[in-house]
Amino acid sequence: MQPTRTGAILGFALALAFLLAVGPAHAIIEGISGTNFAFSARAGTTSFPDGSTMPTWSFCQTGGDFQYPGPTLKLTAGQTVTITLKNELPPQAGNVSMVFPGHKVTATGGVGPPGHLVREAANGGGTVTYTFTVPHPGTYCYYSGTNMDVQIDMGLVGAMIVYPSTPGQAYDSADSAYDREYLFLETEMDPVIHQAMACAQAVTVDTTAFFPVYWHLNGRSAPDTMAMANADWLPAQPYNCWPQMEPGERMLMRIINMGRDTHPFHHHGNNATIIARDGRLLQSPGGTGADLAESDFTQTVACGSTQDAIFTWTGEGLGWDIYGHAPTDPTEPNEYTPDHGKPFPVTLPQEQELVFGGLYSGSPFLGAPGYLPPGEGGMNPYGGFAYMWHSHNEKEMTTNDIFPGGMMTNCIIQPPGTLPAP
Amino acid sequence: MFTAKKTVSRLVVACLALMPIVCADAAAADVYLRADVTTMTMHDGTQVTMWGFAKDSSFGAMDGTVTIPGPRIVVPPGDTVLNIHLDNNLTAAATGLSMGHPVSLVINGLTQKLTPVRHGAAPYPQYEGRIRSFNKEAAPGNASPVTFSWYDVEPGTYLYFSGTHPQFHVQMGLYGAVTKNFAAGQPYEGVFADREALVFYSEIDPLFHSMAASDNYGPGKAMSSTIDYAPKYFLVNGESGTTMNRVWTGAAGSVLIRFVNAGLMPKCPAMQEHYMEVVAEDGFAKNYPEARFSMVLEPLKTKDVIVTTAAPTEIDFYDRRGYVSIQATPSMGTVMLAQ
Numbered sequence: 001m002q003p004t005r006t007g008a009i010l011g012f013a014l015a016l017a018f019l020l021a022v023g024p025a026h027a028i029i030e031g032i033s034g035t036n037f038a039f040s041a042r043a044g045t046t047s048f049p050d051g052s053t054m055p056t057w058s059f060c061q062t063g064g065d066f067q068y069p070g071p072t073l074k075l076t077a078g079q080t081v082t083i084t085l086k087n088e089l090p091p092q093a094g095n096v097s098m099v100f101p102g103h104k105v106t107a108t109g110g111v112g113p114p115g116h117l118v119r120e121a122a123n124g125g126g127t128v129t130y131t132f133t134v135p136h137p138g139t140y141c142y143y144s145g146t147n148m149d150v151q152i153d154m155g156l157v158g159a160m161i162v163y164p165s166t167p168g169q170a171y172d173s174a175d176s177a178y179d180r181e182y183l184f185l186e187t188e189m190d191p192v193i194h195q196a197m198a199c200a201q202a203v204t205v206d207t208t209a210f211f212p213v214y215w216h217l218n219g220r221s222a223p224d225t226m227a228m229a230n231a232d233w234l235p236a237q238p239y240n241c242w243p244q245m246e247p248g249e250r251m252l253m254r255i256i257n258m259g260r261d262t263h264p265f266h267h268h269g270n271n272a273t274i275i276a277r278d279g280r281l282l283q284s285p286g287g288t289g290a291d292l293a294e295s296d297f298t299q300t301v302a303c304g305s306t307q308d309a310i311f312t313w314t315g316e317g318l319g320w321d322i323y324g325h326a327p328t329d330p331t332e333p334n335e336y337t338p339d340h341g342k343p344f345p346v347t348l349p350q351e352q353e354l355v356f357g358g359l360y361s362g363s364p365f366l367g368a369p370g371y372l373p374p375g376e377g378g379m380n381p382y383g384g385f386a387y388m389w390h391s392h393n394e395k396e397m398t399t400n401d402i403f404p405g406g407m408m409t410n411c412i413i414q415p416p417g418t419l420p421a422p
Numbered sequence: 423m424f425t426a427k428k429t430v431s432r433l434v435v436a437c438l439a440l441m442p443i444v445c446a447d448a449a450a451a452d453v454y455l456r457a458d459v460t461t462m463t464m465h466d467g468t469q470v471t472m473w474g475f476a477k478d479s480s481f482g483a484m485d486g487t488v489t490i491p492g493p494r495i496v497v498p499p500g501d502t503v504l505n506i507h508l509d510n511n512l513t514a515a516a517t518g519l520s521m522g523h524p525v526s527l528v529i530n531g532l533t534q535k536l537t538p539v540r541h542g543a544a545p546y547p548q549y550e551g552r553i554r555s556f557n558k559e560a561a562p563g564n565a566s567p568v569t570f571s572w573y574d575v576e577p578g579t580y581l582y583f584s585g586t587h588p589q590f591h592v593q594m595g596l597y598g599a600v601t602k603n604f605a606a607g608q609p610y611e612g613v614f615a616d617r618e619a620l621v622f623y624s625e626i627d628p629l630f631h632s633m634a635a636s637d638n639y640g641p642g643k644a645m646s647s648t649i650d651y652a653p654k655y656f657l658v659n660g661e662s663g664t665t666m667n668r669v670w671t672g673a674a675g676s677v678l679i680r681f682v683n684a685g686l687m688p689k690c691p692a693m694q695e696h697y698m699e700v701v702a703e704d705g706f707a708k709n710y711p712e713a714r715f716s717m718v719l720e721p722l723k724t725k726d727v728i729v730t731t732a733a734p735t736e737i738d739f740y741d742r743r744g745y746v747s748i749q750a751t752p753s754m755g756t757v758m759l760a761q
């Protein structure tokens with residue numbers, strides 16, 4: 001059976017607008033490259049789907065727009081990187097700094113009183129310069145090393161990716177080969193801290209009472225995670241988090257926990273193979289490849305830590321033909337052939353008995369959108385399979401007590417040939 | 423630490439009763455701990471009533487000092503038996519409470535035959551039959567030591583703490599570390615380290631301590647539960663108010679850092695520039711150490727890491743969960759010298 005009726009024309013058009021996020025020039029992990037960077041720590045405003053706006057501090061490119069989280073640094077192994085940080089934060093923020101865990105950093109300029117972790121850019125326009133080499137490929141992070149109890153929650157965090165010389169790999173190992181890569185940078189926010197810092201009441205905020213009610217992926221809360229990157233209605237949050245792939249592809253998940261809590265990030269649809277932590281392949285001494293890799297369906301990353309995993313999906317194990325093929329139909333690319341032509345095991349209810357989600361295509365089959373009542377569905381024009389990927393600490397799927405939201409997105413398995421080539 | 427004669431006689435009894443083959447030529451570590459009351463001054467000057475352990479030279483000598491965390495117990499390589507002789511001075515008079523508190527001892531990861539103690543009919547008939555101690559108790563003001571023995575002490579890092587009202591006693595400070603090396607310079611068999619340092623995390627909710635010290639904690643009292651636990655002081659080796667900490671390696675080579683969490687909240691010890699090889703967890707050496715710059719250290723967890731440096735080095739680290747004591751200003755805390 002190959003349903004060809006495509007209803008919900010209106011929804012289709014709307015959803016196409018969303019899908020433009022992928023676009024022809026598909027820098028799926030947005031970021032900046034180079035070896036010399038001018039950063040400013042600045043105050044700005046982020047907004048979340050409950051309608052709130054949040055006073056936020058973040059690292060930005062000097063002269064560029066305010067953005068949260070800080071720019072994702074996309075570097076190449078072996079480079080020497082220089083970052084000059086200017087402190088444009090308001091007076092109540094005090095000094096600010098950047099740390100790059102796992103890297104030997106030389107800091108010049110700035111101020112470095114005893115008891116501080118790292119040399120800092122003084123409040124009121126002070127600068128400090130950090131220089132370091134990135135010898136090893138992997139997923140890393142940066143964040144403020146100053147008053148971390150306040151500044152991390154305020155937003156002073158970012159991702160750093162170091163690519164190996166071999167394209168299409170995360171590490172110098174074929175086990176890290178991928179077709180598409182996505183970033184999952186986890187953060188949370190306690191608005192009490194943000195409001196206090198906006199009111200310059202820095203000395204009175206009790207960060208031991210930390211109680212976040214906002215949770216983000218790449219700086220956005222669901223459903224904004226699934227809006228396009230650089231959406232003009234989210235000027236301070238340019239990065240989306242909307243993993244999409246075709247069957248048979250290898251998706252690299254780069255997960256970074258920049259929050260103060262751990263988040264059990266659960267990916268429906270399949271296990272993933274964890275191949276690296278903190279920028280180091282899970283490889284035994286003398287071993288080859290990620291021979292210590294682990295298979296898991298919920299990835300909980302330590303605060304300040306990073307983790308890389310490979311996610312694959314073909315529909316294997318479902319026990320029915322995801323395309324709704326007849327046994328005599330030709331197979332699709334990367335189809336799980338043992339299930340070819342096996343019938344869908346459920347009698348579908350009538351439309352009147354259904355409630356439609358925005359991602360329902362109108363049929364249970366991949367690449368086969370079906371009938372939808374007017375105004376229903378519409379966010380899944382190619383008839384992909386949607387898997388909710390989210391913090392399984394379920395309260396973190398809210399935006400200030402409103403469900404759904406928070407640390408959540410959907411992974412869309414798109415039918416073959418619909419996504420731009422990797 | 424060794425009292426050979428007493429050890430031998432006790433071992434004979436123990437061996438007959440329990441495990442004669444293992445004990446046949448085992449040496450034993452004997453430690454005299456006293457549970458007692460002390461007052462601790464936080465970095466901001468706040469005074470907090472604590473219950474903690476002191477190490478005395480013998481039962482009743484009272485010559486040790488109560489410390490938070492309690493004295494580190496080092497079981498020498500080759501010893502498989504640890505005897506802790508407990509003196510409980512948490513009497514009504516010492517604590518200022520209407521009744522003293524019994525104390526027991528447990529060490530997760532080391533086995534002993536536990537003999538749980540249940541509440542009797544008094545003073546709370548509604549709790550009769552409920553377990554209050556995981557293990558046999560030393561009554562407050564005990565006239566003779568109550569000895570807790572472990573016969574299978576393996577190399578590793580462990581946490582000892584009161585197994586009586588642990589939701590109360592652990593918060594109050596009745597905890598400490600037990601460590602044992604496989605051999606000198608070899609924390610575990612085949613795992614080598616030139617020097618080592620201990621990093622012991624704990625927390626203080628001052629409200630709980632003040633309620634406890636004023637006899638306002640317990641059934642029917644102003645604070646009847648620890649459900650609203652809200653720590654304000656985050657201690658590293660008993661020191662409050664630090665925002666980062668440092669191990670000074672003193673020389674090139676490898677340093678074993680033993681992380682212990684006696685707090686009620688998970689920590690994420692994170693290193694600034696160095697990778698730590700996580701070589702052991704809960705006293706078990708890992709077949710495949712993992713290189714990390716941050717990791718989770720759950721309550722009651724111990725993790726041993728090795729940092730190797732080519733020159734004498736400052737190893738800076740902090741809790742990446744960002745919990746620092748209330749009103750803490752940037753502070754490194756006492757530098758730990760790797761030894």
Ligand SMILES: [Cu+2]
Binds near residue numbers: 266268388390392
């Ligand atoms: Cu779920």
